[in-house]
Amino acid sequence: MVQKDLQTEPESLDRVDGRPKVTGTATYSAEYAVGNLAHSVLITSTIAKGRIKNINAKAAEESPGVLAVISHLNSPGVPGYPPAKQPAEPAPVGTAFRVFYDELIYFNGQPVAMVVAETLEQANHAASLITIGYEIATHQTDFEANLSKSAVALSVQRSKNSPFQDYGRGNPEAFDAAEVKIEATYTIPTQHHQPMEPHAIIAVWEGEDKLTVYDKNQGVKSAQGNLAQAFKLARENVKVNAQFIGGAFGSGIRVWPHTVAAVLAAKKLKRPVKLVLGRELMFTSVGYRPYTVQKIAIGASKNGILTAMNHEGTGQTSAYEEHLERTILATRAMYACPNVFTKYRLLNLDVNTPTWMRGPGDATGMFALESALDEMAFALHIDPLEFRLQNHADTDPERNLPWSAKSLKECYELGAEKFGWKNRLPAPRSMQKDGMLVGYGMASSLYGFHRHPSKARAVFSRKGSVVVQSATMDIGPGTGTAMTRIASKILGVSPGKIRFDLGDSSLPDAPGQNGSSTIPSVGSAVHVACEALKTKLLKLASEIPGLNLQPDQMTIKNGRIFNLTDASGGISLSDVLKYHNLEQVEVTEESKSGAERDQYSMYSFGCHFIEVHVSPLTGEVRVKRVVTCADVGKIINYKTARSQSIGGIAGGIGMALMEASVMDHRFGRYITNDFVSYHIPVYADVPQIDVIYVDKPDVHVNPIGSKGLGEIAIVGVAAAIANAVFHATGKRVRDLPITVEKLI
Amino acid sequence: MKPFLYYRPKTVKDAIAAVASHPDARxxxxxxxxxxxxxxxxxSPEKLVDINHLPLKKIEQxxxxxxxxxxALNSEVANHKTVLQKHPLLAQALHAGASGQLRNMATVGGNILQRTRCNYFYDTAFPCNKRTPGSGCGAWEGINRMHAIFGTNEKSGQDSCIAVHPSDMCVALLALDAVVLVTGQQGERRIPFGDFHRLPGDNPELDSNLLNNELILAVEIPDAPLTRHVHYLKVRDRASYAFALVSVAxxxxxxxxxxxxxxxxxxxxxxxxxRFPEAEKIMTGQPVSESVFQQAAEAAMQGGRALEHNAYKLKLGANAIVQALKTAVGKA
Structure with missing residues (x-):
């Protein structure tokens, strides 16, 4: 088995943009020095449903420095919206929220007006002078109280092939007939991405029909398309720049209303406008992981073979849009079980629309499934790891296809060995240390493989440097570093001479950074582009007389082309271009999936082993040790991959132990709308994390053999922690987060 | 934020005069x-009187x-040699509060006067009697997981306040019988720590008995042989940088x-x-034992009054007292 770590991969690259990031020279969206910039703040609704009766903006408009107060009453209008009706009518379900469109309020925290001023302070002060009158309607925001109203999503009803249709394989009575049964309900609360960098935009109109935005998002190309559509502009006339992103976790996948609002304001004022969301607005402006309730029923034989798995998930969505996520899908593919039934429902509430948050659906679903597996293993008196091994799916039980690659058994073995799983005493509350209850827990993880068509341009210039470009993103994983590594290996040029450009919509097409698809998609494009560039360079070299370069012998290393048989001969790449009188050699290539998608089932797999200590008196849980092991195909750059895994584990610790957005349903408004009350892990919460990869290329997925890592890093973590807490305390917590009152 | 005037006084007298001369100065x-x-x-004060340059930084025996x-900065006090030697409980409490960066900015006087972190107080879209007297208490029938179990009564309902004081330092200062030295236009006075802060009653907008225009000059901690068996236990939702669910000194x-x-x-x-004088009395004269600690804990939590989401504090409080006492005597 191949196991990669810092010792075995000392050539692992440091982050190519690490220095500008830590020295503060990296420019984030809100930091672009744009001339004549106006500053804006959003005013948001303080009711959850109803109508705006009036907006008293007189004092604000007369306040020093104020340039405009914009609302539905005077918005220049978004050309892509249909004309507003009089009186306003609620938009049909499936309509993205339209900013400053009409007087209707759909959720608490909805943008209702915007103040634009010469300075941020002036805008803020003026905003405090505005009063808004509402006609309040009865709202429904309480998930538990409204659960009976959940239903199959309209979009699923309309689509026979939707994966969210009710699913079944095998015998529906299998659960009833099972020798041993577990039935339980698992709940996760609403959780927010809350990246350190708040969402921000600077919108600049260059004339009537050209727009440039510096906008925090996870996909410059999709933002470009979206803004072009909204403002009826030619796509190429919209430039979106998002070179540096201070974390996003999914909050930047969509173009949100605040972005449109800033573009509108800039249009109205004919000058650049900046908008930075305050932390409290980050709770209602850019989506969240939806409140989800899951019922799981598992049956097994006494000797530990799964005979039935029924999984029902219901997620929260807004009144105007349907957000669906993979909650119940993993259950169909994860274990070799002949009888599996899943249902997925949505509950429309008077809240803003949720969105994808790291490991969307899978992190939620696998919390329930892997908790239930643990409950069953306990009921069967079988070691939780052994139970999973006994039910390992050697082929995809859902699609009846072979896996493109699966090294989950190796993950279990490597992880268990490193963690010392064999030292676990089976009984709950049986292990103690320094007066603390000690728990060992584990969980499996999986994440589907996503690859989208991607392009990359690779340019070799005569001075010996390489520029590789793609309109991909880096929300934190180190995209540029990984791509540099890929290019360097193929082109035989040292990483220091390679520059990778991203985050700019004028670059070659690439998908947004989501669904762990960047390395599989863009990495493949960079690979084929660099291979094509290499072929071109070799061909040019072979045309130079006197060098005796043999096509089947040629290689590139350290910026030189030579025959493998004669390392001292050959020619430098620069001289190749000089000979041909070329300034540069350039290629642009596209890479995408083919028929292999129908021949193989493609997933990443992994597992987490976690030790927690629980105070028997105060119920405080501290994660003391984590070993995480993943099979994501070939690892491109160990150091940045490891950081990504660590970040995922930290996110999982937050999900398990502290993250919860709590709403006061009398107002339909979050009471946890700051960092005082919405807790994310601090350093002291994140212990030693050992990261292990089964570093085997998956030859069926793409030319680089690499699958994504971002999501699988968090999937299963919450379950592993909950399972460890059960082992430590004997208490099974099925509703996250696991706070002290649930344990004392 | 609202535009405001800024003034930097040179003397304490000047500072008090500056605040007294303006109806909305802080x-x-x-x-x-x-x-x-x-x-x-x-x-939204109209005037800020910046006292950072006044000679009130000294820590002296x-x-x-x-x-x-x-x-004196929270970080200076927490790491001060005399504090560590003679009042380690105070150092522990300070280190349990906020973050390193905040402790480097926050002062002792400011720590005493910090406002509650009640969510309803912090969001102007909610009612809050402390922020807007007469608007109602959002937490009373709302989300009150973080809220008070002591010092509330019928008056603490819709018309008053169930918020908690957020300081760690103050919990230690109360245990150490500290005295707050203040000065104002009527001259200096000393307020025993237990009398400094107040219960909400009919005036939930008032956190303390400090009068308008009065300034805290110092905190005085009497010498006492309470150095060896002390412990500050803070139970919170994460390992650091969170306000206490309950804390025990x-x-x-x-x-x-x-x-x-x-x-x-x-x-x-x-x-x-x-403070729990009854529980203190129960322990006084008794041998060190877990059963005595448990008796003290039970006595302490008697009279605690739970709301919808904070009933756990009754049990957690008792458990935390036992844990803190055990730790203080080295038997955790």
Whole structure:
């Protein structure tokens, strides 16, 4: 088995943009020095449903420095919206929220007006002078109280092939007939991405029909398309720049209303406008992981073979849009079980629309499934790891296809060995240390493989440097570093001479950074582009007389082309271009999936082993040790991959132990709308994390053999922690987060 | 935020006059709380009197007590040699509060006067009697997981306040019998720590008994043989940088396994740092034992009154007291 770590991969690259990031020279969206910039703040609704009766903006408009107060009453209008009706009518379900469109309020925290001023302070002060009158309607925001109203999503009803249709394989009575049964309900609360960098935009109109935005998002190309559509502009006339992103976790996948609002304001004022969301607005402006309730029923034989798995998930969505996520899908593919039934429902509430948050659906679903597996293993008196091994799916039980690659058994073995799983005493509350209850827990993880068509341009210039470009993103994983590594290996040029450009919509097409698809998609494009560039360079070299370069012998290393048989001969790449009188050699290539998608089932797999200590008196849980092991195909750059895994584990610790957005349903408004009350892990919460990869290329997925890592890093973590807490305390917590009152 | 005047006085007298001469003026020191309050529109003073340059930073041992200047930084106090030697409980409590960066800005006076972190207080879209007297208490029938179990009564319902005082330092100062030295237009006065903060009653907008225009000069901690068996236990939702669900300060003087003196205070449970004289009495004269600790804990939590989401604090409080006492005597 191949196991990669810092010792075995000392050539692992440091982050190519690490220095500008830590020295503060990296420019984030809100930091672009744009001339004549106006500053804006959003005013948001303080009711959850109803109508705006009036907006008293007189004092604000007369306040020093104020340039405009914009609302539905005077918005220049978004050309892509249909004309507003009089009186306003609620938009049909499936309509993205339209900013400053009409007087209707759909959720608490909805943008209702915007103040634009010469300075941020002036805008803020003026905003405090505005009063808004509402006609309040009865709202429904309480998930538990409204659960009976959940239903199959309209979009699923309309689509026979939707994966969210009710699913079944095998015998529906299998659960009833099972020798041993577990039935339980698992709940996760609403959780927010809350990246350190708040969402921000600077919108600049260059004339009537050209727009440039510096906008925090996870996909410059999709933002470009979206803004072009909204403002009826030619796509190429919209430039979106998002070179540096201070974390996003999914909050930047969509173009949100605040972005449109800033573009509108800039249009109205004919000058650049900046908008930075305050932390409290980050709770209602850019989506969240939806409140989800899951019922799981598992049956097994006494000797530990799964005979039935029924999984029902219901997620929260807004009144105007349907957000669906993979909650119940993993259950169909994860274990070799002949009888599996899943249902997925949505509950429309008077809240803003949720969105994808790291490991969307899978992190939620696998919390329930892997908790239930643990409950069953306990009921069967079988070691939780052994139970999973006994039910390992050697082929995809859902699609009846072979896996493109699966090294989950190796993950279990490597992880268990490193963690010392064999030292676990089976009984709950049986292990103690320094007066603390000690728990060992584990969980499996999986994440589907996503690859989208991607392009990359690779340019070799005569001075010996390489520029590789793609309109991909880096929300934190180190995209540029990984791509540099890929290019360097193929082109035989040292990483220091390679520059990778991203985050700019004028670059070659690439998908947004989501669904762990960047390395599989863009990495493949960079690979084929660099291979094509290499072929071109070799061909040019072979045309130079006197060098005796043999096509089947040629290689590139350290910026030189030579025959493998004669390392001292050959020619430098620069001289190749000089000979041909070329300034540069350039290629642009596209890479995408083919028929292999129908021949193989493609997933990443992994597992987490976690030790927690629980105070028997105060119920405080501290994660003391984590070993995480993943099979994501070939690892491109160990150091940045490891950081990504660590970040995922930290996110999982937050999900398990502290993250919860709590709403006061009398107002339909979050009471946890700051960092005082919405807790994310601090350093002291994140212990030693050992990261292990089964570093085997998956030859069926793409030319680089690499699958994504971002999501699988968090999937299963919450379950592993909950399972460890059960082992430590004997208490099974099925509703996250696991706070002290649930344990004392 | 609202535009405001800024004034930097040279003397204490000048500072008090500057605040007294303006109907809506506030002192500002570290600003770690006031700036947040201003940014979120909870307070909008028209004038800030910056006292950072006043000579109130000294930490000095006087005859029989340690005097800590109101402008001494939380981090300076927490790491001060005399504090560590003579009042380790205070150092522990300070280290449990906020973050390193905040402790480097926050002053002792500011820490005492920090406002509650009640969510309803912090969001102007909610009713809050403390922020807007008469608007109602959002937490009373709302989400009250973080709220008070002591010092509330019928008056604490819709018309009053169930918020808790957020300070860690104050919980230790109360246990150490500290005295707050203040000055104002009527001259200096000394306020025993237990009398400094107040219960909400009919005026939930008032956190303390400090009069308008009065300025905290220093905190004085009397010498006491409470150095060895002390512990500050803070129970919170994460390992660091979170306000207490409950916190416990214990200080014991033990003579041959007998408890000579006991101090027991708690944070996160009332509108002010809370002391348990009954529980202290129960322990005094008793041998060090877990059963005595348990009796004290039970006695302490008697009279605690739970709301919808904070009933756990009754049990957690008792458990935390036992845990803190056990730790203080080295038997955790």
């Amino acid at each position: 002192f500002i020191a570290g600003g770690t709380n006031l700036i947040d309050l201003m940014k979120r529109g909870i307070v 006087k005859g029989g007590f340690l005097r800590i200047g109101a402008l 214990v200080a014991l003087e033990i003579d041959q396994n007998n408890i000579k003196t006991a101090r027991l205070t708690m944070g996160g449970v009332a509108h002010k740092p809370w």
